[in-house]
Amino acid sequence: MPAAARPRPLVAAPIVDAVFDLDDLLEPEEIIWSRAARAFATNRILPTIEDDFEEKRFRAELIPELGAAGFLGMHLTGYGCAGAGAVSYGLVCLELEAADSGWRTFVSVQGSLAMSAIHQYGSEEQKQRWLPGMAAGALVGCFALTEPAGGSDPAAMTTTATQDADGWVIEGAKRWIGLASIADVAIVWAQTDAGVRGFLVPTDTTGFTATPIDGKLSMRASIQCDVRLDAVRVPSEAILPGAAGLSGPFGCLNEARFGIVWGAMGAARSCLDAAILRAKTREVFGKPIGATQLIQAKLADMLVEYEKGVLLALHLGRLKERGMLTPAQISVGKLNSVREAIQIAREARVILGGDGITSEFPVMRHLANLESVRTYEGTDEIHQLVLGRALTELNAFS
Missing domain, CATH: 1.10.540.10 (Acyl-CoA dehydrogenase/oxidase, N-terminal domain)
Known part of the structure; x- marks a missing residue:
């Protein structure tokens, strides 16, 4: 409890x-x-x-x-x-x-x-x-996987970790790493002679530099960083012993994707609530816009997609608790929740009219943030390919 x-x-x-x-x-x-x-x-x-x-x-x-x-x-x-x-x-x-x-x-x-x-x-x-x-909450961690050249193909990462008599030396760059500038430890994924491995790197280690990315029009109340790893030396015991190959980071990504399945529906609910409230108080042609058939139809459609998204999230949660949730099922949830949340936010903005683009309402902030959520932890296209592979047993990733 x-x-x-x-x-x-x-x-x-x-x-x-x-x-x-x-x-x-x-x-x-x-x-x-x-x-x-x-x-x-x-x-x-x-x-x-x-x-x-x-x-x-x-x-x-x-x-x-x-x-x-x-x-x-x-x-x-x-x-x-x-x-x-x-x-x-x-x-x-x-x-x-x-x-x-x-x-x-x-x-x-x-x-x-x-x-x-x-x-x-x-x-x-x-x-x-x-x-x-x-x-x-006394210590903060970050997860350094994505690189500047792209995040959808982690097998092509160029960050390397080279072993010598004193431990490991890590060289490379990561991008869009949440919390890196305030983190105490970074989970850094790098190529080794034995494949991709994970390393625990205290962020005060010489050669580790995290620079917050400026100019964001989305996720402005959070931190994402560029990370440089310049001859970062860590001891042999810094390696994560149980993670070998890409199954390591992918296992963690699936945990995060599960949270997104639920989280995106929260943003959708906030936008839907704002639209309902505004529809009841904004008057046009002598009556609340919520009394018109067009607006009620929009609200009904938004509610149906929200309910479907939450019920899907609940179904996936029950599967996860029984140890039966598969990566393909997580992809269904991530793809659906974010896509429908964005559509709900867009419809809410329409209902709010011009006021919908102001900070008086949360809708444009949620809509901007959801564009980031749509991209990280697998774009729509990546999840479509995951599902296509599950349906056809054919690999279209390359």
Whole structure:
């Protein structure tokens, strides 16, 4: 049970709950996690998120609070992690992304990528060294896989790790690495003579440089970086002993993709709620626009796609809890959730009219963020190819 289950201020239910009663499909503990995340998002993120997005500010002071709430690495067991179920984790992702994609991304990078890599593939010493502090939010991790030349073909990475008598020397560059400039440790994936391996690299190691990427029109309240690895020397025990080949990073990516399946529906819900509220209060031709057939049809279609997306996420969560979730099924969820969330956000902007492009409403911020979510952890096209391969048993990646 999360620490965040302690009494919190009451938080209004989403408007869509009047039609779609998700709670009826959830276990009591899952509802507690959901409400804890909703309260955190409402009380700690939403009051400042529009200003933070405008000012490109990431509020690092919230990280220990996320840890205290139990959200960091919450799906992992031991080492200070909450050991929550997959559906509980998904619901937390949904509620955080209903506030802003950047904060769900933080939880994904910290828990589903960096912490999962250590938990799944690390030695006991590595787990004891890093995981308790990361679960508490006292330490931050990043996941350095994507490179400047492209992220869809990690097998072609050019970052190398060369072994010598004193350990390993890592050379290369990574791009779009979330949290790297504030991280304490980086999970760096590199080519070795034995294939792709993962390394735990403390970010204060000589030769490691992380530079935040400026000029972003999306994910402005979060941090993504360029990373340089110039003769970065780490000891032999820095290697993740349980990760050999691309199955290592792919296993972590699938954890993050699962969170996106849920999270994108949170952004969609926020946009749908804004559109419903505006449809009831904005008057044209002497009556609320929500009283017109065209607007009601749009809202109905948006609700149907939102419900379908959440039900798919719930189905995948139940499969994951039974150990039956496949990578192809995760691709179905990631592809559908983000694609439909973007369409819902676009329809919401139409309903809001010109005001929809202002920061008075969250819609354009969500829409901009979702364009990033659509790209990372596998583009639409990558997931289409994953599904095409599953359907035909033919590989069209090359």
